[in-house]
Amino acid sequence: MVSNKAEIEVLEAGPHVTLQDAGRPGLMRFGVPNSGPMDRKALTIANTALGNPAGQSGIEVSPAGLRLRLTRGTLTLAIAGGGFAVSRNGQALRAWQVVTLQQGDELTLRPGPWGSWCCLAVAGQLEADTWLGATATHGLSGLGGGALRAGQSLTVNECRTLPERPIPCPVFCRPRRRLNVILGPQDALFSDGTVARFLSQTFRLTAAFDRMGQRLAGPNIAPEAALGIPSQGLTRGAVQVSGDGIASILMADHQTTGGYPKIATVLLDDTDGLAQLRPGDAISFTAITPAKAVQLARQRARAFQCYLAQLASH
Known part of the structure; x- marks a missing residue:
């Protein structure tokens, strides 16, 4: 295991390809969004596969894709998230994998058979700008590590070379089409029939999405009360x-604040799977009680921690 420095040249980077870490929690009361990856599990898994802290800075790749060239050194990376089409120097690789690049190697990530977001972690320390103590990029303002652009150079310090290996893709990291929700906090502003329609009918994701949110197409669920x-x-x-x-x-x-009524809130754990859906995919909602939501969140957290422990032990 050799410590050194690596340089990466960004050859192509589509919109919403950004540097992200775990985000900046605790600042929403000051009007600062948390940001962080769209699929938080993906960044955690990629970092864990390399022996990094779970929230260490990495690259989040959008459906627009990314192409990199290693211009200096040797660099080990881990790829996790959606089932992207990954290649090294034109040779196909697994979508979920620890891979090592040598000087001159090119790595390409494009949308594959499933998923919309993918995370790249590095075995080393990625140099990146910070904002309020985090490199997580706020997409609208560009504050944080920032969006990647063609011609940009990235530096990785304290590089470690690790063996190449596949990363198991657990079922709970797949796209999630049935979403658990807790009704409210403004469900009282909707008629009983509208709430029933929200829970019984199918919606579809539209192409109107970004890192802030996802617009849906489906039955009209207009509130009865004034907005x-x-x-x-x-x-x-x-x-x-x-x-x-x-x-x-x-x-x-x-x-961080808004005046539109919220008919329901998706269980936080389900939002990672939601992020991996694509425009046109169908989703539906299932109402659960707050107590059930807590139970389910704890159960899933235990399963995820067990998976991470097994991943780290290999």
């Missing part, structure tokens, strides 16, 4: 409904 409610705090997974009855689900870069 002029006081602006309130928001959370990731909130299903907010505009006056025309169109629903949107808030994601990683969501605003």
Whole structure:
């Protein structure tokens, strides 16, 4: 295991390809979004496979794809997230894998058979700008590590070379089409029939999405009461409904306050699987109680920690 420095040249980078770490929690009361990866499990898995801290800085790749060239040194990376088409110097690789690049190697990631977001972690320390103590990029402002652009050079310090190996892709990292929700906090502003329609009918993801949220197509679920409610705090997974009855689900870069009524809130763990869906995919919602949500979240957290422990032991 040799410690050194590596340089990466960005050859191609589509929109929303950014540097991300675990985000900046605890600052929403000051109007600062948490940000962080769209699929938080993906970054945690990629880092764990390399022996890094779970929230260490990495690259999040959007459906627009990414192409890199290693211009200096030797660099081991881990790839996890969606089932992207990955290649090294034109030779196909597994979508989930620890891979080592030598000087001159090119790595390409394009959308594959499933998924929308993919995380690249490095066995070393990726140099990146910070904002409020985190490299997580806020997409709208560009604050944080920033969006990648063609011609940019990235530096990785304290590189470690690790053996190549596949990373197991657990079923709970696959796209999730049935989402658990807790009704509210403004479900009282919707008729009983509208709430029943929300829970019984199918919605589809539209092409109107970014790191802030995902707009849905489906049955009209307009609220009955006036929309002029006081602006309130928001959370990731909130299903907010505009006056025309169109629903949107808030994601990683969501605003911290808003005045649209929220008919329900998606279980936070389900938002990672939601992020891996694609425009046109169908989703449906299942209402659960807060107590059931806590039970389910704890159960899934235990399963994820067990998976990470096994991954780290190899």
